[in-house]
Amino acid sequence: MAELLSHVLVAYALATVAKWSLEWFTERHVGVVMIGSLLPDLNRIDLFVSETTFESVLGVPFGLDAIHTLGGVVLLSAVGAMVVTTHHRRVFGLLLAGAVSHLILDAFKAYADGAADAWLYPITWIRHPTPNLYVSADPAVLGFTASVALLVWWGDYSQGN
Template sequence: MAELLSHVLIAYALFTIASWRLEWLTKRWVAIGMIGALLPDLNRIGMFVDDATIETALGVPFGIDALHTLGGVILLSGIGALVLTEAHRRAFGVLLAGALTHLLTDGLKAYADAEAGAWLYPFTWYRHPTPNLYVSADQSVLLVTGLLAITVFLVDYRSH
């Protein structure tokens, strides 16, 4: 849970900082970007439902782990953009940008084989070397992202 919250806090900080320059990036769009940061972790539904059940429901082959890839978040961002009643293209871009903050942050995690997951699928199976900056279970990551988000919040609050 700490890692999931960290992804949301990172997205909050980045989108809020970007909103200082981009007039259209209101608090509503910051929130949508934060939702985008959650999209890759929808693959966690695999803890409760197996691929065969989803395949039966959809009628097509399906791998739940593909949701935590670039192709998966493009698909999920498209579906999410269709849910909104207006500004579909902007919603797609903001959701995708939020999801990319998640994937890029995960690309810095420590992995046993020192290579990140194949998050660039379906474009390539390449697994880039990772700098092994953090372990996802490390609580200090949540502390750092929490302090970053609080700092950004206070700066944003004082500037308005």
């Protein structure tokens, strides 16, 4: 749970800083970017519903691992953009920005074999070496991201935004 919250806090900080320089960017847009940062972790729905259940309902082989890739988040962002009544392209871009921030942060995470996930699928299956900057379960990561988000919130609040 700490990693999921860290992704949301990083998306909040990045979107809020973007709001300072983009006139059209509002608090609603910040929220959409934060929702987008949750999209890659939708592959964890298998904690509640197994892939075999999806296969039996849909009648085709089904896997959730591709959700945590660039192709998966593009598809999920497109679906998310279709459910809004207006500004489909903008919502698509904002959801995708949040999701890509999630994927980029995960590219620096420590993995046991030293290689990150194949997050660039469908472009390539290559698993690049990761710098092993942090362990996702480390509480210090949440403390750092919360501190950064708090500083950004304070800066936004002091500007009167």
